[in-house]
Amino acid sequence: MYFAALHQRSLGMIDAVNMLISSINDLTQVIPGHGPVCHKKDLIAYRDMLTTMESRIRTGIANKLSVQEIETQNPLRGLDVRMTTYFVTKQIYDMVMKRMKN
Numbered sequence: 001m002y003f004a005a006l007h008q009r010s011l012g013m014i015d016a017v018n019m020l021i022s023s024i025n026d027l028t029q030v031i032p033g034h035g036p037v038c039h040k041k042d043l044i045a046y047r048d049m050l051t052t053m054e055s056r057i058r059t060g061i062a063n064k065l066s067v068q069e070i071e072t073q074n075p076l077r078g079l080d081v082r083m084t085t086y087f088v089t090k091q092i093y094d095m096v097m098k099r100m101k102n
Contacts, residue, residue, distance in 0.1 A: 014054065017047040049079050057089070057096045067093045 021043050024030065030038045038046075053075055060070035071089045 014047060014050050017043055017050065021047065045080070052079060053092060054096055057092055058100065061093070061096060061100065 020030070021040060024040050024043075026040050028040060030040075030043060032038065056073070056075035057070055060073060060075070065073075067090050070093060075089060075092075
């Protein structure tokens with residue numbers, strides 16, 4: 001399965017990962033376009049990381065913080081650095097804003 005198209009809509013990656021999780025078993029090997037081969041437990045950890053990041057940014061938005069203020073709070077703190085390398089707070093902020101308006 002290829003999920004890039006889903007990722008383009010607001011945080012569709014969480015939906016895509018949930019869909020993949022529900023369609024595999026614990027023994028399935030997932031071969032991503034980038035990164036190491038993983039299994040269902042790794043996808044669950046990745047989904048949980050995305051959900052935590054979204055929640056932290058959503059809370060900042062609800063508290064009327066600017067993207068700069070949210071970046072100062074470091075919404076990626078405590079999350080697996082290997083999973084967060086490619087995330088830019090501004091991009092996630094924009095996606096969360098879009099999702100909140102829908």
